[in-house]
Structures are given as structure tokens and as C-alpha cells.
Amino acid sequence: xxxxxxxxxxxxxxxxxxxxxxxxxxxxILLGIAVIWLGVLLLQRVGVSVPALPTISxxxxxxxxxxxxxxxxxxxxxxxxxxxxxxALNQQQALLLASELEPGAASHAKVTGAKYVLLNYPxxxxxxxxxxxxxVPAWMITYQQIPQQSSSQATYDLYVFLDANSGKELLxxxx
Numbered sequence: 001x002x003x004x005x006x007x008x009x010x011x012x013x014x015x016x017x018x019x020x021x022x023x024x025x026x027x028x029i030l031l032g033i034a035v036i037w038l039g040v041l042l043l044q045r046v047g048v049s050v051p052a053l054p055t056i057s058x059x060x061x062x063x064x065x066x067x068x069x070x071x072x073x074x075x076x077x078x079x080x081x082x083x084x085x086x087x088a089l090n091q092q093q094a095l096l097l098a099s100e101l102e103p104g105a106a107s108h109a110k111v112t113g114a115k116y117v118l119l120n121y122p123x124x125x126x127x128x129x130x131x132x133x134x135x136v137p138a139w140m141i142t143y144q145q146i147p148q149q150s151s152s153q154a155t156y157d158l159y160v161f162l163d164a165n166s167g168k169e170l171l172x173x174x175x
Contacts, residue, residue: 116140
């Protein structure tokens with residue numbers, strides 16, 4: 001009797017390159033993050049309170065969003081930021097304090113306004129001419145179109161910055 005031997009083809013398994021292993025690992029991590037993100041979104045949609053996920057700096061909403069800049073203030077080196085923090089002083093208190101600090105401007109200005117901002121006014125000179133303000137929560141009180149005493153037609157604007165927590169005058173700029 002003749003026996004038949006079947007010859008199985010055996011193929012050696014070649015090792016996978018490292019790049020295949022790394023791409024599989026990265027893909028798995030990204031898939032896991034996507035599943036977690038989708039789960040959080042679905043839970044928030046249903047109304048379940050989910051703790052905030054950590055953010056990466058420079059991506060997503062910022063606590064100091066850009067603010068429309070005022071050209072005369074920028075010329076003086078002052079920039080403004082915005083925030084969603086709640087100030088200790090309310091707008092009416094800030095207006096009252098500013099009117100006590102600058103009574104002439106408050107009574108003669110044609111336009112008065114108040115805005116809660118973050119004050120940025122770096123001290124770049126030596127010796128220091130003013131304090132170094134960086135992201136200081138402040139009320140910016142604007143007195144616009146104040147008539148000059150020397151001329152009946154000329155006007156100027158005054159910007160008064162008050163500390164949003166204490167009410168202390170930080171800065172007054174006449175332009």
C-alpha cells in the first residue's frame with residue numbers, strides 16, 4: 001500500500017514592521033478618545049452633568065477672549081481683554097466711583113459708558129512710570145466728547161480704569 005503523504009505548505013510568518021505596530025496603537029488610542037468624547041456629548045445632550053474635560057492650551061474657548069481694541073489706547077500701549085468672571089463691583093458702583101474721582105468729566109461728557117475688561121498695560125520704561133498691569137480685572141469708564149475749556153469746538157475723551165474688586169483708580173488716560 002502506498003501511503004500518500006500530503007505536504008502542507010508551511011509559510012513562515014514574517015514579523016510585522018514596527019510602523020504597523022505603532023500605527024495600530026495610535027489608531028486604538030484615537031478610537032478610544034473618540035468613543036469617550038461621543039459618550040460625553042451624548043450624556044450632556046441627555047442632561048447628565050459631566051465634569052469638564054481638560055483643554056489643550058490654544059485650542060477651544062479661552063478665558064481671555066480677544067476684545068475690540070480702542071485705537072488711542074493702543075497708541076498709549078494699553079490693550080484690553082475680556083473675561084466671563086463676575087466682578088466684585090457692579091457697573092452702577094463703578095460709574096458712581098468714577099464720577100466722584102472725575103466730577104468735571106462726568107458732568108460735561110456727552111457720552112458716558114462702562115465696560116468690564118482685563119487691563120493690559122506693561123511697564124516697559126526704566127524707571128517705572130506706572131504699575132505693570134497684565135490681565136487685571138477692571139471697569140473701563142469712558143467719558144467721551146468732553147468740551148475743552150480753551151476752545152468751544154474741541155473735545156477730548158477720558159478713560160478711567162477702576163480695579164473691579166476694590167474700586168481703586170488704576171489709571172486715567174486723556175486722549
